[in-house]
Amino acid sequence: MRFPSPFALRGRSLALAGLMVLATAAAPLAASAHFLGGKWSYGGGVLLPLSYVNNTSGFSAYTTAVSQAASNWYATPTPSDLYSVGSSGNITLSTFSDSGVSYWGVTQIWANQQTCFLFICWTSNSEIPYNTYANPTNLPSGWSNYTSSAISFNRYTMDGLTAFMKLKVATHELGHAQGLGHPDVSPYCTAIMQQGYLSFNTPQAHDKYDFDALYPGYWTSPWAC
Amino acid sequence: MNKRIILGISSVAAVLAIGASTVALTGFGMTERSDVTYMTDGPSFADVADLTKASKAVAHVRVVSMGASHTIAFDKAAAVVSERPNGNPDKDKGGAQLSTTPAGTPPTGILKTDFVVEVLDNVRGPGLKKGDQITVSQIGGQIATKRPDGTAGTQIVANAEHDPLMKVGDEEVLFLNQDKASGAYFTTGGGMGRFNIAANGTLTAVDHDSPIARVANGKPASFLTNAVKAVN
Numbered sequence: 001m002r003f004p005s006p007f008a009l010r011g012r013s014l015a016l017a018g019l020m021v022l023a024t025a026a027a028p029l030a031a032s033a034h035f036l037g038g039k040w041s042y043g044g045g046v047l048l049p050l051s052y053v054n055n056t057s058g059f060s061a062y063t064t065a066v067s068q069a070a071s072n073w074y075a076t077p078t079p080s081d082l083y084s085v086g087s088s089g090n091i092t093l094s095t096f097s098d099s100g101v102s103y104w105g106v107t108q109i110w111a112n113q114q115t116c117f118l119f120i121c122w123t124s125n126s127e128i129p130y131n132t133y134a135n136p137t138n139l140p141s142g143w144s145n146y147t148s149s150a151i152s153f154n155r156y157t158m159d160g161l162t163a164f165m166k167l168k169v170a171t172h173e174l175g176h177a178q179g180l181g182h183p184d185v186s187p188y189c190t191a192i193m194q195q196g197y198l199s200f201n202t203p204q205a206h207d208k209y210d211f212d213a214l215y216p217g218y219w220t221s222p223w224a225c
Numbered sequence: 226m227n228k229r230i231i232l233g234i235s236s237v238a239a240v241l242a243i244g245a246s247t248v249a250l251t252g253f254g255m256t257e258r259s260d261v262t263y264m265t266d267g268p269s270f271a272d273v274a275d276l277t278k279a280s281k282a283v284a285h286v287r288v289v290s291m292g293a294s295h296t297i298a299f300d301k302a303a304a305v306v307s308e309r310p311n312g313n314p315d316k317d318k319g320g321a322q323l324s325t326t327p328a329g330t331p332p333t334g335i336l337k338t339d340f341v342v343e344v345l346d347n348v349r350g351p352g353l354k355k356g357d358q359i360t361v362s363q364i365g366g367q368i369a370t371k372r373p374d375g376t377a378g379t380q381i382v383a384n385a386e387h388d389p390l391m392k393v394g395d396e397e398v399l400f401l402n403q404d405k406a407s408g409a410y411f412t413t414g415g416g417m418g419r420f421n422i423a424a425n426g427t428l429t430a431v432d433h434d435s436p437i438a439r440v441a442n443g444k445p446a447s448f449l450t451n452a453v454k455a456v457n
Contacts, residue, residue, distance in 0.1 A: 055303065094302070101411050104267045127261035
């Protein structure tokens with residue numbers, strides 16, 4: 001009967017320990033999903049049709065970017081189904097010009113909030129209290145689903161961006177408007193929901209996974225990173 | 226007889242309770258508070274050198290006062306309707322569906338607020354010196370709404386994500402650029418260009434997610450200012 005050498009055992013143990021250390025060290029490199037809290041009303045397993053009003057007439061570069069950004073989301077294996085209307089949309093997109101900030105785009109989201117004091121309760125339509133969650137999470141107590149969203153592009157800071165980057169910003173902001181937040185990402189895991197200059201301008205595997213996690217049942221994108 | 230008395234007392238109690246609640250809500254100035262956050266996208270900076278080169282000035286400041294908030298109005302542009310996307314066979318087979326969520330009332334602009342800050346130390350850049358008081362603008366602010374009867378309504382407090390409104394009395398190292406139109410300064414990259422200095426002199430990046438936060442947090446303020454001065 002042969003027994004393994006104690007040195008061989010030690011070697012395997014060391015190798016295993018080394019692998020575990022590597023795995024632990026590599027874990028923070030993975031992107032943790034980020035969600036804003038709350039979402040649009042969604043029955044599950046179906047499309048999520050949301051209308052948008054593209055108030056960018058006269059600023060054709062932005063008109064194009066918004067239209068292409070909606071197509072970007074439509075093309076993903078997610079329930080995202082954004083469509084353009086002339087008025088009364090779920091999401092409103094506008095431009096402004098402010099030379100006193102460095103931001104490119106800003107997104108706001110509203111939801112109904114029931115507030116109670118003693119036994120008197122009332123409902124108001126307020127902007128959501130943004131947060132970052134690793135998993136899809138409801139808004140705090142009293143809040144219901146999103147009712148509307150507004151996206152605005154700062155022409156002063158964006159006019160100098162390439163068409164490629166304008167599309168990146170529009171796709172990023174439409175991601176916010178649908179409930180996605182900024183993920184913590186590593187160089188090995190990319191997402192359109194990252195801030196700043198990127199070498200791509202379409203939703204990435206991580207974004208699709210997040211979207212399907214937030215609105216489950218229609219599609220299940222594989223976990224990417 | 227007893228039932229009538231109990232009913233009467235209950236009714237009076239209910240009316241008093243409702244009245245008290247209303248007085249508490251309005252008469253004593255109690256207002257709803259709505260905390261709002263603007264989610265943003267903008268340039269990002271990999272390190273201190275990157276941030277410094279993108280800034281006109283870097284200064285250690287103390288926040289002196291907060292001005293009234295105002296709204297930057299959106300352009301009055303008409304809507305452009307584009308064709309509904311197609312080409313995704315799975316989505317197309319379902320046909321065009323309409324949203325079941327009713328449209329909301331769109332906003333007319335975004336809030337901004339001006340702060341007056343005193344320069345405690347000009348770390349880098351011409352034009353600023355110790356003792357100067359300059360205006361720094363930020364996205365966000367506070368605005369009070371009124372109910373139809375004129376009483377105080379909701380107090381809206383808006384902050385940009387990772388770039389909360391500055392607090393009077395706080396000390397920060399600010400990476401600044403200047404608005405040519407108004408002369409006011411603004412921080413480079415929003416919260417990325419702000420580092421709070423605690424009472425014990427240590428740094429906390431206001432944008433806790435920025436790459437610079439990982440190297441600067443918990444270090445003395447001199448760590449950052451020396452790094453800025455070393456940038457060619």
